[in-house]
Amino acid sequence: MSQLDFDVVIIGAGVIGLAIGQRLAGRGQQILIIERADQFGGGASSRNTGCIHSGAYYPSKSLKAQLCLRGRELLYDHCSKYDVPYKKIGKVFLATAPKYIDGLIKIKNLAESNGLSPLLEIDGPDIHRFEPFLKCDAALLCPESGIVDSYALMLSLVVLGGNHGLTLATRSRVISGKPEKGFWRVYTIDESGKKTFVRARWVVNAAGIWATGISRSTFPLRTIPEAHPVKGSYLQLTGPSPVSRIIYPDLIPGKISERVDATPGIDGKLRFGPSVDAAASYEDYRVADNLKERLTPLIQRYLLNYNTLKLSPDYAGVRPKIKTPGNGAPDFIFDWADEGGWLDLWGMESPGLTSALAIAEHVEFLAGETGLI
Template sequence: MPEQTVGVVGGGIIGLAVAREITRQRPGTRVVVFEKEDHLAAHQTGHNSGVVHAGIYYRPGSLKAELCARGRTLIRDYCLEHDLPYDECGKLVVAVDPSEMGRFDALEQTARTNGVPGLRRIGPDEIGEIEPHATGLAALHSPHTAITDYRVIARHLAGEVAKAGGVVHLSTAVTGASRDRGRIVVATAERPHPVDHLVLCAGLQADRLGRVVDGQREPRIVPFRGEYLTVPGPKRDLVRGMVYPVPDPRYPFLGVHFTRRVDTSTGSVQRGSLEIGPNAVLALHREGYAVRPGLRIADAAGTLGHPGFWRMARTHWRTGAREVRGSVSKRAYLRAAQRYVPGIGPEDVVRAGAGVRAQAIARDGSLLDDFAIVSGNGVTSVRNAPSPAATSSLAIAAYVVDRMGFEAR
């Protein structure tokens, strides 16, 4: 059989993980990665909190729960094998009010069903032993929740793809695809690229690219901007690992939390800055990461013109208004965070970076909670891959490649 060529659109961690997995499972396959930016991990991969999740939150039996559990182990082993940053600093999910205890109990059951390693339910005294400056009525302690730097992992994956004979094209935007004599011709500004199979890992542009390539108009991506504060002074050491709230199960967001970052600037893995966040504010610019991101007309029109957005907004406008207040005011932002770590106030923080989450939404206004990966007619499309997609990336890659087929031409 002649050598097959697979094109992968997206130079984030999922696209690069898929490209590497193809070279592992199908030696001799030619892999071509297309990334529209001039560097890798430019979007969601490079703007997330760096957490390696243990699987506490995800509906048992869902693709998220399955691939997060497998992905955490794969990411840990990959980092250890290649001497990449990985720090099991642990996480507390803390209940601070009696009204949260029903959700807390349900979350504990979910986490235990998902087999979260080392999970313990603890009381106020043990909270203080693990995080001396945190307060709460009860907490779930996940000692194997970790932090890493997904940008470093992405670059290493790209290096493996290149060593296996693959090609990573930077500054190469895919504008469409057509079919010619049984192959898929990927259109770019420079030249066409014929491939036998195409994998779309386009993140924030997943719906737009999917519509152009495979004609599927749904689900639609609604971008949510997640803004972070950072603690630049000595108070960053008031948190040793991670402190999270009990999430509201109506939303696929985890709430404002405290997270240590890894610092690789010294050449060794150390715990670095302390971040607070992210919130979840409707983004009017899909790739707006600046403190003041501005407006991109096409992005705003795409969101506001989708009937699913308005159905969602009618249901959740109060939550949206609360998130906007926190975005405008550091004091309002910290008000929720101080319930968990009272010693850090508005005077101790500065505005830091932001990320934009690609959240798929259906026409009925429901937020898609699970990963959505569809395949057919030579095209595999990752249509919804929000958190814990980075944690799950190596497992997602194996899932995608297992289902690609690689039919003979």
């Protein structure tokens, strides 16, 4: 590669960056992933419930819908092939009162439009046949959802990529990039304050919540979405889970609201959340104050006979949401810089984990279109 250090520099070692790196390394590309933290996947990729989304309620023809459906398929195959712990347990959408039934109708229509098999409609009194400890006015059952061990998934990508020569550099923060003739200089700074750069033919900015800031420092005159980080905290229920499936109560597609979704984890623990809170920083992982008091009344709307004394604060994460003019809930954005060879990934929030392998496939396609691979 003469004057180049790598074919591709990927910024960010979350599940999306790792998936892209693993896929491109398998194509024979020399890959460097640069991660600011001391290990991979320490941000949004691991601070979630590990839900494998079905793709039921994302806007039709959106990238979120398309990549979620494709990603789910790839993810289940990957987990089976490489012994990554997962369970296909299904998801139940609930309407806890008549006013939420319109939301179920919207979910059902979107699911059909997105190509899912018809969701099973359940009358309120019949929910006990599926989940004895639930109460609701109506429900939908989606069998395609599941849960995955997100750390094991990311570790498998690191190992597979490493088998093809992928290099992972941690504790190094990307400052900006600079285009040169036929390559990019990517400038970094480490924990000691030492600055350096690496050279690569092209760059993928998959830095999650940090992505827009890196884009802005590299392209000060470019139109870049506004970062809108949202903190979500979770409660954990001690003891056996009263539900066997993922439970989503009163979901209104496209609306950001405080959630008390119940997700049985791979570790056997049931978690409720996420809340919606302003993040004091991109790494504000403090569990929100009064979380139990805030979420308990919402949980009691649909869950019967559980001991609130067994609820305790668990963890928090910061979701890499963005805002674009006139759109508070934008789609996934893949955007090439005008200079060429620099691809920004913005707004890679949920369903990013489910979509990760399909996002990697999509990046490979985009790079092929431009002749980079």
